[in-house]
Amino acid sequence: MSIPRPSLLSRGAPRWLAGAAAAAVCWLACLGAAVAQDTGELSGTLRKAKDTGSLIIGYRESSLPFSYLNQARRPIGYSIDVCTAIVQAAAAEVGRDLAIQWVPVTSENRFDAVTSGKVDLECGSTTRNAERLKMVAFSPVIFIAGTKLMVPRGSAIKTFRDLKGKTVVATAGTTNADALEKLSTRFALNLKVIRARDHADAFEVLRHGGADAYAGDDVLLYGFLAKSGAGKQFDVTRDFLSYDPYGIMLRKDDPQFAAVVDRAVRDLITTGELERLYRQWFLSRLPTGERLNIPMSAQLEDILSSTPQQPD
Incomplete structure (x- = not known):
């Protein structure tokens, strides 16, 4: 919608009419901004997810128990479950069900896979550090190794x-x-x-x-x-x-998607679901038969206990 400028409306018009026009313009501008905010126009990964109906997860084939293949050659693991929760949160955000496309990545090509857009999330055993944060973004910490x-x-x-x-x-x-x-x-x-x-x-x-x-x-x-x-x-x-410290990797400069990832992982932590996933993948017998029996480290316990819930 094209909104006339007050200077044009005021030419040759009574002063009160010019003032009223200016107030109307201001009101319309504020209304337009509010409408834009309420519609929550999507961008980046969320826009692509809504358009395509899917998110692409990069998985590792041998990072047990974070991301590896079961007997049916299907990706399973602790990080895979975290990423599945992120996909569900993204689906709620875009207002439609989202399928998962699985793409294998390696230690060498995982960063390029994320930055190039080949995958939307890298769900494995990737360390979050200052050097890597220069080229990619990460979720809150999910594990300490x-x-x-x-x-x-x-x-x-x-x-x-x-x-x-x-x-x-x-x-x-x-x-x-x-x-x-x-x-x-x-x-x-x-x-x-x-x-x-x-x-x-x-x-x-x-x-x-x-x-x-x-x-x-x-x-x-x-x-x-x-x-x-x-x-x-x-x-x-x-x-x-x-x-x-491990995190789920995603692209930089995508604030909408980063907020969804952050909120999803914080929800897992504050509801106790991440602790349950830890017991499932590190203390119980795995679907592939192994039992690791690795207690949660004091460092990870401190992180989970001190993580504030994301405000709505």
Whole structure:
């Protein structure tokens, strides 16, 4: 609608009429702004979701128990359940049911998959840190992990200082590989770092003697031991090499969708649903038969207990 300017209305008109016209224009402008706000015009990912009727989730194939494949080759896991809740929240926001399109991603291509629009959410075991926040956005923290070493049972490697001159495998594109490089430089360890395509590949390198140790997030290392039945062949060292808070990854500069993601995860936390999901995936027997028995860390307990509910 085209609104006439007060200066045009006031030409040759009585002063009271010009004032009334100006007031009318102001009222119409305010009304237009209110209508625009009430209609809540969608943008970004939510606009695309409403138009297409779907959201695209990037999943990992071997990040047990966060995001991995069951016997039917269907993505399941703790992060997958969190993302499913986000999709439901997005569906309520756009006013229609949303289907999920599943796209596999790896440690190396997950960031490009998000920034390029190939996926809308990356639901795996991705560390949220300041460097990554420069290119992507994250949900509130859903898990706390840390880099540890898996070594053959009986190995002399007990701490990172025992790695001098050794070969260590890590998954390409992870904070674990970065932590190794930094430790090698800082302490002159002269490490040879092998960067495997994915977590399962890294484990196989260690398993077949291609490396002296495998550096990975502690929970994933315990997951591989449970899944492979190799608990008597390998040990996980006690010391952390890094601290890694996990989040669900999404695109930057999409405030509407970011608000939905934030609200959905906060609702899971404040209603106790995230704690229930933790028990399901880390303490109970998994759908694929494994049992991890990993108690919730004190750091994650603190985060969950101190998370305020998102105001309506």
